[in-house]
Amino acid sequence: MSDDPAFEARKLIRAARSATLATQADGQPFASLVTPATAPDLSPLLLLSSLSEHTRQLRAEGRCSLLFTGAAEGPNPQTAPRVTLTGQAAPVPEGEAAALKARWLDRHPYAALYADFADFALWRVEPGGALLVGGFARATRLKLVELRPDPVAVAALEGAEPGILEHMNSDHAEACRLICTRLLGGAEGPWRMAAVDVDGADFVMEHMVLRLAFPAPVADAAAVRRALVAASKAARAAHKSNEG
Template sequence: MGSQQGICEARALIRGGLAATLASSAAGQPFASLVTPAPAPDLSPLLWLSSLSEHTRHLAAEPRCALLFTGRAEGANPQTAPRVTVTGLAARVPEEETAPLKARWLARHPYAALYAGFADFALWRVRIGGALLVGGFARAERLKAGDLSPDPEAVAAVLAAEAGIISHVNEDHADAVAAIAEGLLSAGPGPWRLVAVDVDGCDISEGNRTVRLAFPAPVRDADGVRAALIRAAREGRTTPGRSG
């Protein structure tokens, strides 16, 4: 079993990744490409892919793949950057399941609304089989899928409450959302709105870009989300130099 610290670091990298490197293969030849993932509530990376892309054709023929999520390096040496390589199986999301997951993907990548309706695009999901976390220079840890996966009951509870949480926070606590985005996350001014919630954190968007708030620890229900948001808003309001 992976360490708790390693599990939290890996999940934070996957949840927070705006971009990743996808490794696919064709006839034994490896191929790497840039993709823009978004995590499903259960942590499975979601990809909005064009059938015209080479990597999509690869995945259709050979679903085994890998995704590399990379954080920020501490200094000049890129090897100090935390990163996690996720291995798994890619499959196109069934049509009847696409709408809510596509909305979640678009919440992470709002700029993509310009081409999200193109006929050649479809939603894909990578089922995680395992991962290798490198927390920095010479610090590696292998993680099983079971180590990474959030508790299914907590995932279901937060997902069931998500729409209500988003509506309530945006309608009644817009100032708190702004405090989190502008103060705590230093994202600058904007019409910030809460757009997605999961057991590990939430996404906040101003229509053109999205920033991620990671909770201090995974939550299990709506009360846990509420407590984490209240804490984040309080910290954001006391951040020196906050605009507004």
């Protein structure tokens, strides 16, 4: 793990394809599996059905928590890094829902089959704080001000994201493919960059999604370019090594 626990926590949260959602009704805790994505500012996004027990509970009480878990280092599950994030859940307002739902679908493309069903709606969890457990007996409590990415950098990347995606997918498709197949262990095929934020980038091919975590948080498009150039060089070197 790096020396920045907030960055480590954000990497776990942004990379997660599933998480455990904890809600409650009349004081009785209730846990369920959910499939999160993240808004650029790190707020978890959840596509929830109004028919689900946890959705009914969130409508009555929005306070909740999410557990994001990484891979264990060995046979002991306690060595797995994980983040417990507390926050307040609410449906995403209609004016914001389309863009954030598209972002959620980029993380979960298989869900396009049911995402537009009438009972599904996008929810956002506004974080309140987090506990990062970096492995066995390694815990760090993070206040919201520590956990959140730099808002200036978030705004800069939101504005630059469409241009970055267009440039990478139109002009550097081969670099995208090599990053995914040589650095991230993905299958061969036409990978495309689907999203970028201050902590990394998402790549998609059909129903498969891979996450490239940057070595450190980035502040602007120029820093994204440097991170992607470095990843591309490492991928090409790995490709040449494999060929040799």
